[in-house]
Amino acid sequence: MSRAIRALTVAAVFLIAAALLGALVGAADLNPWGVLATLLDRIPFVHLATGMSQLDQNILIQIRLPRVVLALLVGALLSVAGAGYQGVFRNALVDSGMLGSSAGAGLAATIAIVFLGGLGTAAVPIAAFLGALAGVSVSWFASGGGRQAVGDGGGTSTLLLSGVAVGMFLTAAQTYLMQRNSQDLQQVYSWMLGSMAAASWTQVTEALPYAAVSILVLLVHGRRLDVLALGDDEAHSLGLNARRTRLVVIAAASLAAATAVAVSGLIGFVGIVVPHVARRLGGPSYALVLPLSLLIGGAFLSLADTVARTALSPAELPIGVVTAAVGAPVFIAILRRTQPVRE
């Protein structure tokens, strides 16, 4: 018990520190004390003289803060979705973008950019959201609706491979579209590498309901994922409906991933790296891995975005490049530690 509380405390402190750093650092040279005072001033019943100009306050409140909050939200979503998928598939190397969701979002966003012209930019988030959900649905039904999964657990690899096949097909279609419409390449690529540059409070409030529902459902299923880890037969004999649990967790994780993709584009590796760190910190139980992933994921992506917007300031590094630079080595490290990959 004490380990759980300690781990959660460490993760929460990390989250607050990362968020504060994100608010303090940026292209505009804001006075740190002014930033802190402005933040404290927003707390009810606290009134402080901030010493910041109206312009500086606006930069902080309207540009920098929504971006920090959106990064926290997207990081939390991608991480908790990754952890959920990993619980279902009993494999620590499954990412939130697998099962055709990234590829579905990619194709749909490309279609929006290519065919909807000026309207496309506005339509990209909703297209990506629907594309991600469609990609996962096609993978689910192509594998027989998780039906084979009841039994010895071999069916989960059917679903995973079906996701790979569906993903490859959708990516091929997307690549073909891009090749035929090379004038849109730059816009498609900048979306694919992910970005928080367009963050606004509107985006945050639009994403929030989906985020809340998916996160809540996933957190409630932590204990059940622990039971599912024993295999379908054992789970059934303990009174758990394995197939229904799998369906609910996959649906919630896919909703979380789709929401993240809609507001930020494709950001890879977060869903693998963060749950891995959560396991190192709090142990293997999903009852703890899920909430820890939520906190650490928010902190991680907020830090990554701070790097993305300051490393080449005033130019921006795509955030997907930052997460890939951290994520790929961690992925390989996990692969080497867990060989042979456990089912």
Place this chain on the structure above:
Amino acid sequence: MSGLTATDLRVELGRGFAAVDGVSLRVEAGCWLAVIGPNGAGKSTLLKALAGLLPYQGTVTLDPAPAGRTRRDLARVLAYVAQQPTLPPDVPVREYVLLGRTPYLGYLGNPGRRDREIADGAMARLELDGLAGRRLGTLSGGERQRVTLARALAQQPRVLLLDEPTSALDLGHQQQVLELVDRLRLDDGLTVISTLHDLTAAAQYAERLLLLDRGRVAAAGTPAEVLTAARVREVYHAVVSVNPDSDGRPALTPVRPRDDGSHADALSTLRDDGPRENT
């Protein structure tokens, strides 16, 4: 009379292939029934059907019946231990045993103090106190078997279904585990149904045997009634001599077929049926 009764069970694996067909059995409360039979006879399939893990035709009734008809209700009276249970290597023993409380937990699934007490009690009875913090991946074969038994006990079942509880163990650990199961059965009045490979062990520990051959009941009754040399030859195509031990329970010794013709009839039945699906 209380216990478990199954009538005319048929379990199909794949199209039209009945791994278990026309099997009826009854076990009285507090008794131990061992299901025996050659590889592929349908022992594990029968056990899974009784545990509600496979769809079947026919009826299985528990007396007294579970409080409701859900999977959870069944899990509160009947615990199942697979032949090779999946033990996630990084999970500590105590947390694993606590998963046995799953059928009693609320929607959020947080085990309470009482659940922890029951899990600790189950570990104490299987002498696992010292291993509570150990990770499952570090346990020996005998320890693993005791840990899975503790998990099943934490379910507080009335019926315990054990699929080959001794298959991965050496002779000494086999004996230990079977003695443990027998003690739990006597202490708690548990009804035990287990598949067992080792016929002599089955005869020593179980009060009743059910011999399956290709999915059907070949014989049922006390060990002495079921385990005769002729029947073992017929069903297993094996040559054995059967000698009652001091309790009158049959002990089987394999006899090597000789070329002098003394077991010629037995040898002629030692044919290869080809590979059978291990169910």
